[in-house]
Amino acid sequence: MTEAETPRVAADVAVFAFRDGAMNVLLVRRRYEPYESYWALPGGLLAPDETLEEAAERELREETNVTxxxxxxxxxFSELDRDPRGRVISCCYLALVDGGRVRLRPGSDAREAAWRPLEPLLRDTEKRTVLAFDHDRILAYARQRLAYKLEYQNVAWSLLPETFTLSELRRVYEAGIxxxxxxxxxxxxxxGWGVLAESGERPTGGRPAAIYRFADRRPLILAQSARYRRSA
Amino acid sequence: MTEAETPRVAADVAVFAFRDGAMNVLLVRRRYEPYESYWALPGGLLAPDETLEEAAERELREETNVTxxxxxxxxxFSELDRDPRGRVISCCYLALVDGGRVRLRPGSDAREAAWRPLEPLLRDTEKRTVLAFDHDRILAYARQRLAYKLEYQNVAWSLLPETFTLSELRRVYEAGIxxxxxxxxxxxxxxGWGVLAESGERPTGGRPAAIYRFADRRPLILAQSARYRRSA
Structure with a gap:
C-alpha cells in the first residue's frame, strides 16, 4: 500500500445532552474546506501518540470545551468515499453529558459550537444532506444506540444532574427513546431497576415531587425496562 | 503526520462455533514474523478498495476458507504498542457460524487453521501471553460480547444447524455464556422468546426430543432471557 493509499484515521464524537425538555446533539461549524461552514460532529485526525479514545476526548475538548x-x-466507519480529500476511516464515539453542566467554547477547527435539538435535525437529514461528510448517517446510528442504551442499560445518570424527580427522568427517557x-x-x-434512591433532599416549593439520585452507576442491564417493552 | 506516523489499519475476526459440546474459536498459525508460528485471530491489513467489513470477510476466507x-x-483497538512493526489500528469483528457446516483450509499468511475450545484457551491467556499481538485481550472482549448477545439478542440461530432440539440449544447457551x-x-x-417453532420433523431413534427451528432470525431483544437473569 503506497502512502497515497494508506487511509488516515480519525475519531468523531456524537455528544447527547438533555436540554430545555429535548434531547440535543453537540455540533461544530467547520472553519475549513471540505464542507467549510457546514455543521459536523466534533472530531479530527488521530495523533501519533494517542489512542482513538484519547483523540476523541482531545478533539471534543479543543473544538467545544466539553470534558x-x-x-x-x-x-x-470505512466507506471508500466518505471524505473528498482521500480515504479517512472514522472511529466514532457516543458521549452523554448533563447539559446543564457544560459551557461551550468553540476552538481550533470549529467556527461555532452549539447544541441542536435532535428530533428536528434527524427529520431534516432524512430529506437532504445536512451535516458534513457521512455525519448524517453516523448521527442516526448514534441515536439508535442512545435509545437502546437508555432502554436496556443503567446509563441515564450521565444525562442528569446529581438529583432529579421521576418526571425529569421520564422526560429524559421520552426524549432519548x-x-x-x-x-x-x-x-x-x-x-424496579433497583438503582435509584431517594436523595434525602426535601422537595421545595417549585419541585413538589420526591427527589432521587442514582445510587448505582454500574452498567447493569435493566430487565424491567426490557420486560415493559415486550408487553407494550 | 508523516508517512512513518500514519497508522496502518487492519481487520481481525473472532469466529465462534459450537463443536463437540464446547464453544470453539477459530485460530490461524502465523507463517511470518512478528509472532511467527504463534496462533492468532484471522485478519490482516485493509486493502485500498474495500471497507473494513469487506477486509474482515476477505481475510477470513483467504486464511481459513470460512465464509x-x-x-x-x-x-x-488502537493501543500504541500493539504491533512491534509500527502502529496498526485493528477493527475487530465478531463472527458466529454453525461449526458443522464449515470446512477449514488454511491459506495466504496462515500456516494452519484450527478450532480451539474457548474455555481452556481463555484460562491459559489469564496466566501468560498465548496469542499473537493483543489478541488475548481481543478474544476476552469478544467472548463477553458473545455471552451478552446470547443472553439478550436473538442470534443463537447462527451457531446452530437449521433444526435442533432444546437440549442442543441449551448446550450452546451453556457453552457461550x-x-x-x-x-x-x-x-x-x-x-418464551417467541422465535422458535417446531420443525415438523419427526424425532428419530437417536433423537427422541421434539425438533425446533428459528422461525424468526431478526435481532430481537429476548426479554425473557433478561428477566431470568435478574431472578437467578
Whole structure:
C-alpha cells in the first residue's frame, strides 16, 4: 500500500445532552474546506501518540470545551468515499453529558459550537444532506444506540444532574427513546431497576415531587425496562 | 503526520462455533514474523478498495476458507504498542457460524487453521501471553460480547444447524455464556422468546426430543432471557 493509499484515521464524537425538555446533539461549524461552514460532529485526525479514545476526548475538548463525559465506542466507519480529500476511516464515539453542566467554547477547527435539538435535525437529514461528510448517517446510528442504551442499560445518570424527580427522568427517557411513557408505568419501571434512591433532599416549593439520585452507576442491564417493552 | 506516523489499519475476526459440546474459536498459525508460528485471530491489513467489513470477510476466507458467517463489528483497538512493526489500528469483528457446516483450509499468511475450545484457551491467556499481538485481550472482549448477545439478542440461530432440539440449544447457551441452565427453566425461557417453532420433523431413534427451528432470525431483544437473569 503506497502512502497515497494508506487511509488516515480519525475519531468523531456524537455528544447527547438533555436540554430545555429535548434531547440535543453537540455540533461544530467547520472553519475549513471540505464542507467549510457546514455543521459536523466534533472530531479530527488521530495523533501519533494517542489512542482513538484519547483523540476523541482531545478533539471534543479543543473544538467545544466539553470534558468528562460518559463515553463509549460506537462504531468505525470505512466507506471508500466518505471524505473528498482521500480515504479517512472514522472511529466514532457516543458521549452523554448533563447539559446543564457544560459551557461551550468553540476552538481550533470549529467556527461555532452549539447544541441542536435532535428530533428536528434527524427529520431534516432524512430529506437532504445536512451535516458534513457521512455525519448524517453516523448521527442516526448514534441515536439508535442512545435509545437502546437508555432502554436496556443503567446509563441515564450521565444525562442528569446529581438529583432529579421521576418526571425529569421520564422526560429524559421520552426524549432519548422518542416516545411517550405513561407516568405511573414509568415510575413502576424506574423504581424496579433497583438503582435509584431517594436523595434525602426535601422537595421545595417549585419541585413538589420526591427527589432521587442514582445510587448505582454500574452498567447493569435493566430487565424491567426490557420486560415493559415486550408487553407494550 | 508523516508517512512513518500514519497508522496502518487492519481487520481481525473472532469466529465462534459450537463443536463437540464446547464453544470453539477459530485460530490461524502465523507463517511470518512478528509472532511467527504463534496462533492468532484471522485478519490482516485493509486493502485500498474495500471497507473494513469487506477486509474482515476477505481475510477470513483467504486464511481459513470460512465464509457466510453472522458478522458484526466488535470494537476498534488502537493501543500504541500493539504491533512491534509500527502502529496498526485493528477493527475487530465478531463472527458466529454453525461449526458443522464449515470446512477449514488454511491459506495466504496462515500456516494452519484450527478450532480451539474457548474455555481452556481463555484460562491459559489469564496466566501468560498465548496469542499473537493483543489478541488475548481481543478474544476476552469478544467472548463477553458473545455471552451478552446470547443472553439478550436473538442470534443463537447462527451457531446452530437449521433444526435442533432444546437440549442442543441449551448446550450452546451453556457453552457461550459459561454457566449451566436448569433444563426445565431453560425450556420455558427459550419457548418464551417467541422465535422458535417446531420443525415438523419427526424425532428419530437417536433423537427422541421434539425438533425446533428459528422461525424468526431478526435481532430481537429476548426479554425473557433478561428477566431470568435478574431472578437467578
Amino acid at each position: 468528562d463525559t460518559y463515553m463509549e465506542q460506537l462504531a468505525t 422518542g416516545r411517550a411513557f405513561e407516568p405511573n408505568n414509568f415510575r413502576r419501571i424506574a423504581l | 457466510d458467517t453472522y458478522m458484526e463489528q466488535l470494537a476498534t 459459561g454457566r449451566a441452565f436448569e433444563p426445565n427453566n431453560f425450556r420455558r425461557i427459550a419457548l
